[in-house]
Amino acid sequence: MRNRKIMFVSPNQVETVEETFTAQTLGENEVLVQLIYSLISPGTELAMLAGTEWWAKLPLNPGYASVSRIIEAGAGVKDVQVGDAVFHYGSHSEYQVLEVKDVVLKVPDGLDLRWVPFTRMATVAFTSVRVSNIELGDKVSVSGLGLVGNLAAQLARLQGATVIGVDLSQERLKTARVCGVDYALDGSSGKVKEELMALTNGQGVSSHIEATGISKVAVDSLEYIGSQGEIILLGSPRGEYNTDITEVLNYCHLYNRGCITFKGAHEWRYPTEPNQFVKHSLVRNSKIVFELMQQNRLQIEPLISHVIKPEQASEAYAGLRNNKDQYNGVLFDWA
Template sequence: MGSIDIPQTQTVALVRSLGGEVEFKTDYPVPSPGPNEVLAKVLYSGVCQSDLHTKAGTAAGSDGTPITNIKLPHVGGHEGIGQIVALGPGITHTAGIKIGGLVGIRFSSRICRRCEFCLAGVEQHCTSSTNHLHHEDGSFQQYIALDADYLTVLPDDVDPKVMGPVLCAGLTAYKAVLNANVRPGNWLVVVGAGGGLGHLAVQYARAQGALVIGVDTGAGKADFVRGIGAQEFIDFAKEDPIKRVHEITGLGAHAVVVTAGNAKAFAHACEMLRVGGTLSCVGIPPGSPALETPICTIVIKGLRITGNLVGSLKECMEAVDLVRRGVVKPVVKVRPFKDLPQIYEEMEKGDIAGRIVVQLTE
């Protein structure tokens, strides 16, 4: 496996059963990279709401029922940044793959590259795909084997501390803004604007030239959201967001991006929109409740409703580049790996602004 000293065992954050507690296991085997694989040492990993839902057993599939085909014991994490330490058999230093190079550990782990969706460049919907959230051990471990044929090779000059959340939260927010089809000067509302996804959606929308209204609640959220570029902030606990959006925009917003994983956040989102507006859905509430919007509202106003499951590798690299060039600046707080159970508790309470990143390697 090369000249770099690689241990036989490692520390991982293990969940033995859905709904169970996080256990730090210190003697978990370090994988050996197989053909068309690389071994990466995980440096940092963002912590996503999807990690929390999967651990809790509340993650839902496209039909709204709980996902049951989750690998157990489960090692979560899908916003990781790693450094290549070994190459599997047959791998050469080509296409940017090199010892010491930075790579991303994303939601999508392997694709078939042959189905209709892969051929169309929307491989996140691959019919034979696997991911690091449900099927393979993710980035809450110190070493990980990755598919070299679908590797997220990162530029050498990125900041590994901030880039992890860009691979999921950032990519999803970027995709949601693209699907909102906003033009420069259009009004775009971000519901959940102070959260890990929302604060990135605000900035990606600003990068597209949109005028952003942030909706959220909590101490310090107004200053935080305005500080990252929102023109207006609405505290939904203190005022009616629908009424206020129409006061600000006149006819209603051109688009609403809902990043909050709460059913109430979706309940009246369409009422914020003007004729021909777009609702871009991101957050997935536990239990996957139905969208509470009358069909007549959708028909009469000619609304567009779109969902956003992360994005393609190409879109991921576009989202990364905007951060690398300083156009978008993720707000992250780095904490020790051992804090993961506490971070989950804080996420459940909604006490986190921006994104939390855990440090896997001292």
């Protein structure tokens, strides 16, 4: 078989290549799949493409979230079968062999296959809500309304909060409003703190979800948070930022409102499979996301900005890097 795949050849150089895919004898719990759609994760993949991630040595075949069709299954595979459409974590490669013990889940009948790869972004966002103290009636702010931030804002609303989103991009603010976020504030206005305090009657928010991954934004966001509040680090911090850490810690511990809690919300804090010792898992969260999509309680369609061919990969990554107002949810259509 001829296999197409996307390669990060060197920093900021993307190529779509073809190679011969040699079918192998599958292990008992393996499946061979053919991609239908795969989704770019802008934060993680652009960092990989820049060559700044120590764990992602170039050249490499990137990827994050996909929906595929099973074309062959090992003898021990039980929960899925040949012909099923499945959601999985995987690379931008047309043919792949997957271990079913990883996240390989049958897609519910009738679910739009273009939406399915966004399940991964939603489960990443889910972690911020899982670790939080968000309750019905709370005021919550989210900085950064890209895919993960937008979905975190939607999930916080489903938790019962009034959500205030903050972003520099007018397009992302517009998309957030379409997705039901209660308030969308322009981060470039210079009036975010003033506007946010007005919306919270001068109290500040009880929870702030930081989804940009920019350390300075996280520190600046502390002044939005009320007494006994929390800041949840959803976006992985990247890039150097120099500040007086004692001043930051004293602000959280003593000054102004005080007693602000920092929480990390990386997706891998939870196990892949459910077990009797931990309530939440990646599989459980993924299945809940399927249900929310089916019920139209989680808005995915407004997040899709482009559906393009794998041969346009270089254009897609350049757009995500240089034109963030127009490029957001970019799907590769492998059909």
